[in-house]
Amino acid sequence: MxxxxxxxxxxxxxxxxxxxxxxxxxxxxxxxxxxxxxxVVVCGGLGGVMEAVCRxxxxxxxxxVGILPGPDQREANRWVTIPVATNMGHxxxxxxxxxxxxxxxxxxxxxxxxxxxxxxxxxxxxxxxGMEQPLAGARVVATPQAAVAAALALLEDTAFLEGNxxx
Amino acid sequence: MxxxxxxxxxxxxxxxxxxxxxxxxxxxxxxxxxxxxxxVVVCGGLGGVMEAVCRxxxxxxxxxVGILPGPDQREANRWVTIPVATNMGHxxxxxxxxxxxxxxxxxxxxxxxxxxxxxxxxxxxxxxxGMEQPLAGARVVATPQAAVAAALALLEDTAFLEGNxxx
Amino acid sequence: MxxxxxxxxxxxxxxxxxxxxxxxxxxxxxxxxxxxxxxVVVCGGLGGVMEAVCRxxxxxxxxxVGILPGPDQREANRWVTIPVATNMGHxxxxxxxxxxxxxxxxxxxxxxxxxxxxxxxxxxxxxxxGMEQPLAGARVVATPQAAVAAALALLEDTAFLEGNxxx
Amino acid sequence: MxxxxxxxxxxxxxxxxxxxxxxxxxxxxxxxxxxxxxxVVVCGGLGGVMEAVCRxxxxxxxxxVGILPGPDQREANRWVTIPVATNMGHxxxxxxxxxxxxxxxxxxxxxxxxxxxxxxxxxxxxxxxGMEQPLAGARVVATPQAAVAAALALLEDTAFLEGNxxx
Numbered sequence: 144m145x146x147x148x149x150x151x152x153x154x155x156x157x158x159x160x161x162x163x164x165x166x167x168x169x170x171x172x173x174x175x176x177x178x179x180x181x182x183v184v185v186c187g188g189l190g191g192v193m194e195a196v197c198r199x200x201x202x203x204x205x206x207x208v209g210i211l212p213g214p215d216q217r218e219a220n221r222w223v224t225i226p227v228a229t230n231m232g233h234x235x236x237x238x239x240x241x242x243x244x245x246x247x248x249x250x251x252x253x254x255x256x257x258x259x260x261x262x263x264x265x266x267x268x269x270x271x272x273g274m275e276q277p278l279a280g281a282r283v284v285a286t287p288q289a290a291v292a293a294a295l296a297l298l299e300d301t302a303f304l305e306g307n308x309x310x
Numbered sequence: 311m312x313x314x315x316x317x318x319x320x321x322x323x324x325x326x327x328x329x330x331x332x333x334x335x336x337x338x339x340x341x342x343x344x345x346x347x348x349x350v351v352v353c354g355g356l357g358g359v360m361e362a363v364c365r366x367x368x369x370x371x372x373x374x375v376g377i378l379p380g381p382d383q384r385e386a387n388r389w390v391t392i393p394v395a396t397n398m399g400h401x402x403x404x405x406x407x408x409x410x411x412x413x414x415x416x417x418x419x420x421x422x423x424x425x426x427x428x429x430x431x432x433x434x435x436x437x438x439x440g441m442e443q444p445l446a447g448a449r450v451v452a453t454p455q456a457a458v459a460a461a462l463a464l465l466e467d468t469a470f471l472e473g474n475x476x477x
Numbered sequence: 478m479x480x481x482x483x484x485x486x487x488x489x490x491x492x493x494x495x496x497x498x499x500x501x502x503x504x505x506x507x508x509x510x511x512x513x514x515x516x517v518v519v520c521g522g523l524g525g526v527m528e529a530v531c532r533x534x535x536x537x538x539x540x541x542v543g544i545l546p547g548p549d550q551r552e553a554n555r556w557v558t559i560p561v562a563t564n565m566g567h568x569x570x571x572x573x574x575x576x577x578x579x580x581x582x583x584x585x586x587x588x589x590x591x592x593x594x595x596x597x598x599x600x601x602x603x604x605x606x607g608m609e610q611p612l613a614g615a616r617v618v619a620t621p622q623a624a625v626a627a628a629l630a631l632l633e634d635t636a637f638l639e640g641n642x643x644x
Numbered sequence: 645m646x647x648x649x650x651x652x653x654x655x656x657x658x659x660x661x662x663x664x665x666x667x668x669x670x671x672x673x674x675x676x677x678x679x680x681x682x683x684v685v686v687c688g689g690l691g692g693v694m695e696a697v698c699r700x701x702x703x704x705x706x707x708x709v710g711i712l713p714g715p716d717q718r719e720a721n722r723w724v725t726i727p728v729a730t731n732m733g734h735x736x737x738x739x740x741x742x743x744x745x746x747x748x749x750x751x752x753x754x755x756x757x758x759x760x761x762x763x764x765x766x767x768x769x770x771x772x773x774g775m776e777q778p779l780a781g782a783r784v785v786a787t788p789q790a791a792v793a794a795a796l797a798l799l800e801d802t803a804f805l806e807g808n809x810x811x
Contacts, residue, residue, distance in 0.1 A: 149368060149389050183392060201316060208375070208392055214408055214432075214566065222316050225350060225375055225392060228408035230566040232548065233762050234735040241381050241395040253765040256779065260758035261734050265381075278757065381733065399715065399731040400595050401568040423612065424594035428567050431587040445590065483702060483723050517726060535650060542709070542726055548742050548766075556650050559684060559709055559726060562742040575715055575729035599715075 147206055151183040154294050155243030155267075157236075157258045158192030159250040166250040166273055167195045172287035173247055173272070174199020174207070180295055183208060185242050187235065188219045188226060192249045197222035210235045210242070233257070240265050245294040248281065249273055268297045314373055318350045321461050322410030322434075324403075324425045325359030326417040333417040333440055334362045339454035340414055340439070341366020341374070347462055350375060352409050354402065355386045355393060359416045364389035377402045377409070400424070407432050412461040415448065416440055435464045481540055485517040488628050489577030489601070491570075491592045492526030493584040500584040500607055501529045506621035507581055507606070508533020508541070514629055517542060519576050521569065522553045522560060526583045531556035544569045544576070567591070574599050579628040582615065583607055602631045648707055652684045655795050656744030656768070658737075658759045659693030660751040667751040667774055668696045673788035674748055674773070675700020675708070681796055684709060686743050688736065689720045689727060693750045698723035711736045711743070734758070741766050746795040749782065750774055769798045 154177055159166060174196035177184055184200045186193045188209020197207040201222045209223035212235050216226035229235040236254070240246065240262040247270045248255055256278060262269050263280045270290045271277035284290045321344055326333060341363035344351055351367045353360045355376020364374040368389045376390035379402050383393035396402040403421070407413065407429040414437045415422055423445060426436050430447045437457045438444035451457045488511050493500060508530035511518055518534045520527045522543020531541040535556045543557035546569050550560035563569040570588070574580070574596040581604045582589055590612060593603050597614045604624045605611035618624045655678055660667060675697035678685055685701045687694045689710020698708040702723045710724035713736050717727035730736040737755070741747070741763040748771045749756055757779060760770050764781045771791045772778035785791045 147373065147391055149364075149391050150383070150386065151392055153383075153392070153394075185394075197316075206314065206373075206392075208394065210394070216317070216320075216409070219317070224314055224316050225318055225320070225373075226409070227320075227352075227375065227377070227394060227405065229405050230408050231405075231568060231735070232564040232738065233741075233765065234565060234732070234738040237733065237735040237738075238394065238396050238398075240734075241397050242383070242393070253761040253779070253781070257758045257761035257765065260754045260761065264734065264754040264758065278754070280754070397733040398568070398735060399571065400574075400598065401565070401571040401732060404566065404568040404571075407567075420594045420598040420612070420614070424591045424598065427587045427591035427594065431567065431591065445587070447587070481707065481725055483698075483725050484717070484720070485726055487717075487726070487728075519728075531650075540648065540707075540726075542728065544728070550651070550654075550743070553651070558648055558650050559652055559654070559707075560743070561654075561686075561709065561711070561728060561739065563739050564742050565739075572728065572730050572732075575731050576717070576727070 147183060152181070152298055153185045153208065153243050154182045155239050155246035155262070156184055156186045156192065156196040157239065157246055157248050157251065157255050159252065159255065160189060160191040160193070162191045162195070162250045166192060169272055169287050170195035170249045171199035173249065173290055175203035176287060176291040178203025178205025180291065182295065185210065185239055187212070187239065188223050190220055192251065194220035194222060210238050237261055240267055243267060245270070245297045247272060247290045247294055248277065268294070270294055314350060319348070319465055320352045320375065320410050321349045322406050322413035322429070323351055323353045323359065323363040324406065324413055324415050324418065324422050326419065326422065327356060327358040327360070329358045329362070329417045333359060336439055336454050337362035337416045338366035340416065340457055342370035343454060343458040345370025345372025347458065349462065352377065352406055354379070354406065355390050357387055359418065361387035361389060377405050404428055407434055410434060412437065412464045414439060414457045414461055415444065435461070437461055481517060486515070486632055487519045487542065487577050488516045489573050489580035489596070490518055490520045490526065490530040491573065491580055491582050491585060491589050493586065493589065494523060494525040494527070496525045496529070496584045500526060503606055503621050504529035504583045505533035507583065507624055509537035510621060510625040512537025512539025514625065516629065519544065519573055521546070521573065522557050524554055526585065528554035528556060544572050571595055574601055577601060579604070579631045581606060581624045581628055582611065602628070604628055648684060653682070653799055654686045654709065654744050655683045656740050656747035656763070657685055657687045657693065657697040658740065658747055658749050658752060658756050660753065660756065661690060661692040661694070663692045663696070663751045667693060670773055670788050671696035671750045672700035674750065674791055676704035677788060677792040679704025679706025681792065683796065686711065686740055688713070688740065689724050691721055693752065695721035695723060711739050738762055741768055744768060746771070746798045748773060748791045748795055749778065769795070771795055
């Protein structure tokens with residue numbers, strides 16, 4: 144298992160609850176690659192893209208944080224490492240945007256668009272994978288590798304979020 | 311480092327932002343003991359008792375989740391492993407209560423009382439360590455060892471929160 | 478109907494969902510008196526004390542705002558004038574504390590204690606009516622008249638919240 | 645002043661913080677028309693379109709509710725009748741979507757798009773006025789009159805939200 148140190152770098156992964164098979168596979172690969180790079184996945188903790196990325200993170204020896212809409216951890220998909228229950232429904236999306244240093248969106252519709260818009264409003268970089276009509280401001284990428292490489296590169300630009308962590 | 315598996319057991323630790331030296335030491339020991347038992351600490355991520363418990367969890371080879379009141383991770387104490395930024399101020403306390411299966415309170419005043427009351431309302435067991443006037447319904451314990459032992463024993467009673475995790 | 482002008486003065490009323498008959502009557506009288514004074518009631522919008530104070534505000538020709546825990550206005554008691562649906566459960570209590578300039582608590586248990594604690598933390602004055610063990614920091618009053626008179630007098634001390642409203 | 649009865653019909657108005665002069669005028673007219681029809685405006689309570697619609701509602705003898713992002717009512721524009729302080733930043737947008745039976749969007753960018761997406765996700769009808777690229781699912785209207793007429797007509801379809809109010 145990859146060691147996770149204080150001040151872990153969180154990368155948000157958002158997307159469709161009912162993705163295509165290709166979307167599911169892409170999200171799973173995103174999870175594996177993020178874990179391998181020592182990043183922690185933060186997502187909505189439910190099914191589809193959220194499940195796939197948590198599964199990939201687990202397979203890659205890493206961790207995932209699921210920011211859940213309901214009142215307890217029972218609704219988390221089975222691969223979420225750290226289930227955080229908000230009981231705040233869609234408002235939890237804003238927590239994902241605040242917690243992530245960059246976000247990767249895989250497919251998705253209204254919910255994903257809403258979260259992309261909040262993330263862009265907050266100045267978080269957003270990478271769009273497999274979206275036909277991403278919001279202006281998001282950067283379109285073609286592969287999980289490209290998405291993860293871009294997200295990790297962007298972390299350098301958010302060094303202001305480093306704080307004073309124990310390393 | 312202790313391996314953290316999907317569906318990690320989260321124990322909330324709440325308390326004073328400016329504890330006594332004894333309170334700080336107690337919270338740190340609570341963190342160490344929880345980490346050693348494979349539990350994940352969830353707390354408010356700032357100073358005082360929150361810092362102490364994250365520090366102890368780190369020293370014990372475990373993880374802590376800091377549910378922060380502000381818009382990004384910069385305000386996290388340096389020992390928080392997973393900083394979750396809510397930008398929701400005191401409303402974040404409710405997230406801690408929903409996410410924890412049991413809570414341990416160390417000293418503390420209004421903020422801690424508010425969180426204890428919400429946790430009790432939600433049916434989460436609350437153990438009070440070093441509080442002169444804990445709320446009715448909280449169980450007073452005398453030592454960090456007693457607090458952690460009681461919290462872990464209570465996890466058996468919240469098996470309904472287990473879900474269907476990968477183990 | 479009392480005219481409500483921009484920048485209305487909101488007074489929070491919190492308390493038991495299942496009050497005694499005396500508690501219900503007291504909350505209703507609090508609503509009537511606040512309405513007569515031109516203040517707007519803000520409460521949790523459900524039953525018991527919340528219903529009583531909205532009913533009293535309506536009878537007094539005034540308005541009430543119900544900050545509801547669920548996803549739409551259907552759960553509002555029938556006397557709420559302005560139903561605000563948060564879908565945030567107990568976290569809505571924090572919104573009531575932020576929105577009110579002063580709060581009046583009538584009976585109540587964990588939920589009410591939690592809200593009183595947050596309000597005191599935020600520096601809002603809290604008046605406790607008919608509570609056996611109010612939190613330290615709350616001011617005990619004996620009658621609805623005393624509660625309303627004290628709340629209105631305290632508004633003078635929160636003149637800093639006036640802003641620049643159209644009057 | 646229009647009488648506001650329990651169970652008031654709330655219509656959300658969202659849009660640019662820095663609208664064009666035409667956008668400001670349109671939002672103000674939307675506010676006037678909604679007030680004249682007995683509907684209550686719910687918005688974000690700050691400047692631009694939010695200010696314009698509150699101003700129009702006031703001029704039309706009606707009420708506006710401002711769901712504010714910050715910790716107290718001071719940031720409300722001077723025309724907000726009922727300032728609700730959430731201290732939840734962008735998460736307050738979700739409260740507007742839950743509270744409104746239909747929403748009218750006037751110009752706007754990321755913030756407005758995010759809110760439109762949440763509203764559509766929640767099944768609230770969204771009317772877009774003067775937006776070049778509204779989200780799919782929103783209904784484009786050309787004038788304030790058309791927006792208000794459509795919103796009021798749509799209320800019939802949300803009769804399920806009526807509850808059992810005192811009328």
